[in-house]
Amino acid sequence: MRTGLSVLGPHGDVLRNRMPNTSKKIKKSEPKYKRILLKLSGEAIGGEDGSGICPEAIHAMARQIREVRDMGVEIVIVVGGGNIFRGIQGSERGIDRVTGDHMGMLATVINALALQDALEKQGVETRVQTAIAMPQVAESYIRRRAVRHLEKGRVVIFGGGTGNPYFSTDTTSALRAAEIGADVILKATKVDGIYDSDPKKNPNAKRYTTITYLEALQQQLKVMDSTAFSLCMDTKMPIVVFDFHKAGNLVRVVNGESVGTTVNV
Secondary structure, eight states, X not given: XXXXXXXXXXXXXXXXXXXXXXXXXXXXXXXXXXXXXXXXXXXXXXXXXXXXXXXXXHHHHHHHHHHHHTTTOEEEEEEOOTTTOOHHHHHHTTOOHHHXXXXXXXHHHHHHXXXXXXXXXXXXXXXXXXXXXXXXXXXXXXXXXXXXXXXXXXXXXXXXXXXXXXXXXXXXXXXXXXXXTOSEEEEEESSSSEESSOTTTOTXXXXXXXXXXXXXXXXXXOSSOHHHHHHHHHHTOOEEEEETTSTTHHHHHHTTXXXXXXXXX
């Protein structure tokens, strides 16, 4: 039975039926961050042992990244290479520091390609860009091209660090986040935030929900290396440190839930 009211035109013809609108429009919550830089350590790609490439670990990462991409969030990723080779450790064993750092940069490219493969197996279109030119393997880093990939819904992975020795992938994250206009750096770790002391050694360690750059510096909290942290502070780039190994945490962080620790002004 129709209970709506008919609206008649000047000649008695029905123009439209005015039915009571009983349905309520439900607004979907918008993600807090529209464009993110996700910093992944090489050790995380190595799984439990933190060395080599663990297929289970890398596919679990890809699933979380896909969930966020499906929310319409633009994602760039910087990967470390510590699961394969760390330049500074090589120099401690007699390898020239510059040579060791170049070896470490190549390790990050290997990880970037492995993550690209895992993402594309889940239907996520991905591009790898490297700071060291290797056109047969990946695109060279071009800021405008990276932004265009993001606008087309692709995930972009940056490999090769900054392309310069003596600079960590933390510094790469701070630099690339500023260059591509990211809203935040999400630093994926194995702990659920920043503590005032080592929670493994001190059961009474306090976890911060939020902390300022200045407070982190004064308390000598190791959020990132000093170069990276200074750049984030200068550009006012917020950093969220969170446990990436807990399923669903990445989505929660992007939605603005209180997960991990946020470092801000």
